[in-house]
Amino acid sequence: MTPIHTLGELRASGYRVRSVKDEMRANLLSALARGEQVFTGIHGYERTVLPAIHNAILSKHDIILLGLRGQAKTRILRSLTALLDEHVPVIDGCEINDSPFEPTCKRCRRLSAEQGDDLRIGWLARGDRYREKLATPDVTVADLVGDIDPIKAANQRLTYADEEVIHYGIIPRTNRGIFAINELPDLAPRIQVALLNILEERDLQIRGFPVRIPMDIVLVFSANPEDYTSRGNIITPLKDRIDSQILTHYPQTIETARRITDQEAWLERDSAASIEVPPHVRDLVEQIAFSARESELVDQSSGVSARLTIAAMELLQSNLERRAAITGDRAVYPRLSDLSMVLPAITGKVEMVYEGEQQGAEVVARKLVGLALAKLFESKFPPVERAGVAQRAERERRGYGEMDADDLDDAFSGRRKRKEPQQREEQKPPAPSESAYDAILGWFAGGNQITLSDEQPFAEYFRALSSVPQLADVARKYTNASRNEELAWWMEMVLEGLHQALRLAREDLDSTITFHELMKFNVLRTVR
Incomplete structure (x- = not known):
């Protein structure tokens, strides 16, 4: 022309x-x-x-x-x-x-x-x-x-x-x-x-x-x-x-949210190590945002931006790169301990209501991660019978769960748990499969504990998890894990699920996580 x-x-x-x-x-x-x-x-x-x-x-x-x-x-x-x-x-x-x-x-x-x-x-x-x-x-x-x-x-x-x-x-x-x-x-x-x-x-x-x-x-x-x-x-x-x-509105499904994050996050990198983030881990990151959009601790009129999961995925991948550089592992796979490194992507992107501000941004962020982990655990493994009031008080003290005022009052006064209204009794949870976790809980009840870190070489990390009797068997039975790296993820997920159900205690210190028995009256002894 x-x-x-x-x-x-x-x-x-x-x-x-x-x-x-x-x-x-x-x-x-x-x-x-x-x-x-x-x-x-x-x-x-x-x-x-x-x-x-x-x-x-x-x-x-x-x-x-x-x-x-x-x-x-x-x-x-x-x-x-x-x-x-x-x-x-x-x-x-x-x-x-x-x-x-x-x-x-x-x-x-x-x-x-x-x-x-x-x-x-x-x-x-x-x-x-x-x-x-x-x-x-x-x-x-x-x-x-x-x-x-x-x-x-x-x-x-x-x-x-x-x-x-x-x-x-x-x-x-x-x-x-x-x-x-x-x-x-x-x-x-x-x-x-x-x-x-x-x-x-x-x-x-x-x-x-x-x-x-x-x-x-x-x-x-x-x-x-x-x-x-x-x-x-x-x-x-x-x-x-x-x-x-x-x-406009937020993504209505995890699949849609993941497509957005995959498109926007910087994940294609020139890393020397082979980094794999499987679909269920990506879905877990998305679930954090979904949990935040339903949380009573978060100001819902402010919203929870899709940028939260974008930043979280980038931090997760960066932590995998960092671990590969520290340990010399040629192939790296996510661990649940990596999730503590995505907290900076959460704390700055959620506006909290008064109750959330009183608890603190990091505590609220950990609770949101815990809710997402509990949902993934429930989708894969049999339900766990939750512990009683004293264990819930211990969990609240450590900043991982929520209790109402009556729960705390009962825990500290030594009273028996009040009976819930009739309509609560009608909504019974699925029957717990306690036998699946008996050997694991029994091992911790004997005074044993394990410490995991996002900086451990994989061989050391997998050896620590394998020291828990039947932990690998439970993880293998309810998942399709075909490799040790994937199996280790689900083994740690079992421990996290037991923690979310208040059957195990978890101590977070710097970059390490320690699982041990949840002492029933630890919170009462602390008060005294």
Whole structure:
């Protein structure tokens, strides 16, 4: 195709002018007819969010995505550029990307009148037609819309009544494109008012100038729910002018969450050692986030970002790399003791309610990991009969479990456990298979203990686990472990499951974990 450089050549080519919204609508319909994915890399929204976005685009709506943090809102907004034409013609040198067929600014109107079909044009790529602004309290109307430029007026000897003294803001400079504002509620109300005219009349008024500059632009926004972002609100007139409000959500299944983490986390590395993270370990990491989204210790109005599991997977893989370098093992496999090294990915990404803050971020993080481990244990192994009140008190003291006030009161006073209401008795758990764990518990009851570390060479680590009678047999019986590395993971999982059921005590010290018998009245002796 011969390059087009002037308005006359553009007319001769038969170029058809259309608005940005018409352009996006037509390109979306074509993509859907071809069966193409418009929003690549977005998982879990196929039947919820994406159809709503499609309908909003087909309706030529401005859009706001409303959802908690880490729900791919910004990624979706940036993906909208895929629906723009590859290039569009603009008047060469225009600050606000005027169309050669309909110039709006004073400079372009003058050039069009003087040069006619010889008017020079340029081509704007789709990637240059998207701009975004993070809403912060210091954003001004001049930043978004524009203002008078006194330096420009002085240099060009123009009066303030001349339209050419205007310095355009980021919105008019995105004319004939898509402009996104992230965290809209953080924008001051008086600044939000400046957007009303653009959304309704599609024109721009700057600093009292009598001229109105038509804008061909798509405005899109993202925001957290207002009950969380207490820093500000979206004013009602602005909310009324945004045509479609679309709610986002977190992944609804472990499989979807894992696809997101696998896509986003930095896992393909140039490590000298062979590092393997099997599917059940990846699912366990995802379950930590799911447990956090259900925990009463976590502020659910804040949300638990998908970035938690992304960071956790990266830390887990890094700890495997570190162990390979320390021990010299050529192949490394995850251990449950590695999970203590992912706590930094959790503590900074969960907002806690008052009770959680009283317990501390690290204690809450360990509880979330414990809940995920208990769920994996229950899916593989027979249930374990939970220990009594005193053991629960010991667990609470060590920061791994939860007890209500009556449980603690009974434990410290020596009273018998109160009888639960009748409806509790009807919901009986599955019958425990205690015989499966008798030999293991008996060995620890004899005063034995084992110490594990994420820095042990595998041979030493496996030897310590193998010292527990029938531990390997139980792990092998209920799993498909075919290699010693995988078997060791499940052996440690059995010990962790017994700990979660309050049948074993676990001591965490630096990078080591010690399992030993849970002393029934240890907590009472401590109080005395």
